[in-house]
Amino acid sequence: MGRPDRRGGLGEQQRSPPGRLRVKREGAHARYESADGVGWITLTRPRVLNALDARLAKDLAEAASAAEADSDAWVVVVQGEGRAFSSGMDRAALSAGTIDEAFFRLWIQALNGLEDMGKLVVAAIRGYCLGGGLQLALACDLRLATADAVFGLGATRHGLIPDGAVLRLARVVGLGRAKELALLNDHISAEAALGMGLVNWVVPPAELDAGLARVIEKCREGAPTATRHTKRLLHESFHTDPRAAIDRVVADQMDCMRSWEMEEANRAWDEKREARFHPPRPPASSGRAARRAGDRDG
Structure with a gap:
């Protein structure tokens, strides 16, 4: 699986075929790329720890x-360039x-x-996931962290509201834990974050890429239509x-029943194999249209 490395571009051993990687904004403080059906949003201010x-x-809102809008990407990864x-x-x-106010509006729009x-x-x-970094992580569906990651808010200590966290944090860790993090501003370890449900997985720093690859493959096991509806509900x-x-x-539910993914799931059951939902098919090939096409081909 080709992926942008933390320096930008693709690692030498993971370079995708020409045309598979699309750089949406080069030289921005956050950029979007996609390769092999995975979208990558990267914060690109490593010298200031992606502050x-x-x-x-x-740039994050645009990314x-x-x-x-990228129909080729079903899973999107958010990461920071460098050590944080x-x-x-x-x-x-x-x-x-x-x-100013424009910043806060764009920030909340991005989240x-x-x-x-x-x-x-x-x-x-990896590394620091503090303040707005934690707010950004909370806006994601799943969170994979390295064992050396550090989490915390700190906004009230600087005279601000943790705006991206106050509406999400309690849903993830419960009101009591959310108040502790948002009002006392303590930093916590990755293991503590895992224990309270703030992150889903913790891996050794050297195994972040391998762990991420496993998570991406796990995400691809679900039908896109069903997953999209389930997330929203x-x-x-x-x-x-x-x-x-x-x-x-x-x-x-009926939208799922009419989708091509349901046909694939039924076919996989009959053939005693795992369903293959990726790469997703275009809408025109779903439901009755797919059956009619199959009848014509037969």
Whole structure:
């Protein structure tokens, strides 16, 4: 599986065939690339541990939009270039007055874009995951961390609200733990984060790439249509009465029943093999259209 390495581009042993990697924005503070059906959003300020500034917020929002629009990518990985995921707010930018309302709106737009994306979004975390870095990780569906990763918020200590975390953190770790992290601003280890459910997996630093490859392959085992609906319904479950959602759930279920993925799952069952959902097929080949095409070919 070709993947951008932490220096940008692809590792020499993992280089994709020509045309398989698309660089959406070169030289930005966050960029989007895709290779082999995987999208990669990378924060590209390694000299300042991927600290957040106005340009990064703008570029991240654009990268999230590019990932959503990329029909070739079903899994999207968010990572930081260098030795940190993100150390949080750029204090130099904050003291210089370049962090303003436009920054916060773009930042929240970027996080919402990741959370609302109809794809699986995985955070690959190494080193510092602090402040806005933790907010960014929380906007992802799944979080893989190295054993040396450090987590924390700290916004209230600097006179700010952890805006990207207050609406997500309690859903992930519970209200009590969320208050502890957001109000006391302690840093915690990867093992502590795993224990409270803040991350899904912890691996040795040297095994991040291998662990990430396993997570990506696991994500590909699910049918894209069913996974997309399930992700959205899980998010909506926090503010939706199950009795009021029956029409929506049934409509989504019928969309799954009509999809090409259901045909593939049934065929795989009959043939005693695992279903193959990737690469996804275009919509025109799904449902009855696929059956009619098969009849004509026969």
